[in-house]
Amino acid sequence: xxxxxxxxxxxxxxxxxxxxxxxxxxxxDREVRAADAAFNAFIAAANILNDLNATVGGAVETxxxxxxxxxxRVAANHLAVAxxxxxxxxxxxxxxxxxPPNPQITHEK
Numbered sequence: 001x002x003x004x005x006x007x008x009x010x011x012x013x014x015x016x017x018x019x020x021x022x023x024x025x026x027x028x029d030r031e032v033r034a035a036d037a038a039f040n041a042f043i044a045a046a047n048i049l050n051d052l053n054a055t056v057g058g059a060v061e062t063x064x065x066x067x068x069x070x071x072x073r074v075a076a077n078h079l080a081v082a083x084x085x086x087x088x089x090x091x092x093x094x095x096x097x098x099x100p101p102n103p104q105i106t107h108e109k
Contacts, residue, residue, distance in 0.1 A: 010046050017042050017082075024089060034088035041085065045078035069105050076103035 017039045024035035048071055056068045083099045092098070 010049065013042065014046065020086070020089065031089055034085045038082040038085035038089075041078045041082035045075040045082065048072075048075040048078070069108050072105050073103075073108070076105060079103070 021032075021035040021039050024031035052068055052071060052075070056064055059065065080099050080101075080103050087099075
């Protein structure tokens with residue numbers, strides 16, 4: 001929280017994912033595998049999103065955003081994999097939306 005601002009959302013989520021892996025390690029082998037898969041998929045997505053933020057963030061040209069959609073699609077797919085892996089640790093509640101098999105990207109053509 002340098003500068004007194006709020007923490008970066010990806011940093012907060014990463015900390016929670018690390019905590020999940022630690023707790024799963026105490027539970028058992030199946031849980032560890034699920035937590036590891038979720039964490040690895042999350043890190044892959046976070047790396048892509050951080051790079052997109054650094055290279056595309058603040059751009060005003062629509063073409064810049066359109067060119068970034070394939071990479072954003074990969075990040076979204078990694079996040080879907082992470083969410084699916086986490087369902088092995090905590091099944092989705094009836095009020096929670098299903099994980100889309102093909103996550104949508106805003107303004108995707």
